[in-house]
Amino acid sequence: MPWYIYLALRQIFPRGRLVSPFFLLSVLGVTLGVMILIIVQSVMGGFGQTYRELIVDTNGHLRVETGGVDYRYRETVERLREDPAIRAAAPFAQGVVMLQHRQQPAFPYIRGIEPWSEGKVIPLDDFMIRGSLDDLHDDSILLSSVLARQLRADVGATVDVYTPLMLDQLKEDEVLLPRELRVAGIYETGWNQFDSTTMVATLRLMQDLYAMEGGAHGIAVRVNPGVDEFQVAQRLNEELGPPYRAVTWTQMYEDFLWVLQLEKSVMFFLLLFIVLVAAFAIAISMLLTVLRKTREIGLIGAMGGGARNLAASYCFQGFFIGVCGSIAGTGLALLALRYRDEIVSAFATVTGSRDVLIQFYQFAHLPAHYNPRDFVIIIAAALLLSTAAGFLPAFRAARLKPAEALRHE
């Protein structure tokens, strides 16, 4: 072991004492920073991952659309289904309607689907919490869970549906008669925003409501497992040609995903300041040590210890603090994330804020996603900052002239 590392380790773990309190406090600072960073980045990553999965689960990987109503969609669907990279393709139409049930109005997005093909693109079956997709016919609808609760409409209830087309009828002073539709089922995706604003009908019913007989707004596509949906989109754009356009799920939610990523990055930089402050604490405590040990440092120089190696001794201490803080911080973060549900519910019980939490974050459970890249970046930043914190004391120690240091009082 080189002497400067030995010296550093002796200063950290002095004989006769377990560990130097300076070291312990410095490590604690780095530990806190690394722990908070990993927890927050993992939870933010969990939100991102959950949203990504929900986006794919509620939209499919791709949407093939013309930008308007496509009356040749049947051919295109057939063609897509023959593509070896594509697992399933399902046409859909979508729009906004007004719903009313017992004087309760709502204005959800409505999605018209083919019940037999839709399930292969969007796992609607898995989302059903009441009723069944099999009961969805041309005179019935599926409601999302929060929407159903708002309308106080359960399976079997009849709701009134008004479409934008009826506005034209109104202008011509015709009598406005809503479509009465039966609630065949209720679904829940877990995505609060989606669960409070959507409903599902058959494509035929939607064509009828929107007067677009034989047309669709687009085709939802799910690619086979292991296939890169972005390459498929590129290929489809070349093969299908205008007016068709293949839009990937990341393009559909580009802004949303960007904001999500931005939030995560901003959190990283803000929380990095904890590590930065910890680095200042390291620099101060080590500078104090150098001042306290001026005469010893002079002695080591007088005994033939080189200035560079002496500097390395202090840089190593900073680095070692970073290593210990990173290990402890990562360990504690993983522990906290492992028991995050218990921690959150304890927190919610104490503050009575569980409902607010769900509403705000839109998830009933705190998700976490462990991205090795986040870990590497966080630990690298912690090591870098704590090693850099050693530079100032190291520089000072190296600059001390042994003769002057030994005269130091």
Place this chain on the structure above:
Amino acid sequence: MSDVTVDRMEAVLRVRDVRKSFRSGTRTFEILNGVTFDVAAGESLSIRGESGSGKTTLLNIVAGLETADAGGVLWKDLKAHEQSPRALCRWRRDFVGMVFQAYYLIPEMNALENVLFPARLRGGISRTERERAAALLEAVGLSGRMESLPATLSGGERQRVAIARGLMNRPALLLADEPTGNLDERTSAAIMSLLLDVCRGESAALVLVTHSPVYAAQTSRTALLHEGRLE
């Protein structure tokens, strides 16, 4: 002392016409004004002088910790005054041992580790070094206190550890700056005879700075630093 230079081949240290002055404000203090002396292997030289006469400064220049304004310092054949600080640092590790009035033990290490530290500066340590360190501690009468921390040792014991440390790398030259300055009379006498004995046993040349004419008389030669010159 009439003859401060010994013209023998085995001279370990040759100091030639060393001059040093310090500037303080507008005034210049000539501290060393042409100091010349030799020390041979196994020999001991004591330097006395008033406080502020420049004894520590002279030792520092001999050890290469300070540079002289003029003159030369030779460690055997090595022109110490012409070496770069880095090279000198490496040479000093192997050539010079130092003992100070205030011991300067490293408080985080026990006695044995303190003695071993110079060997670490030179490279790794093995059994040979450990055995030598233990033997040195035994020679200074501390075989039972090897695991003791400096804080638990008395002043005299600390200075014994420091002497053992100074000799760890078998230096050809040991410089001792008032090694008994902090100790009572009885302990001082013991330390002084120990220092002389051990240096003789290790055949290291000793340059001893002391205030006491009694201890000075025990060395093979003695000199007085007065007005920048050795007399």
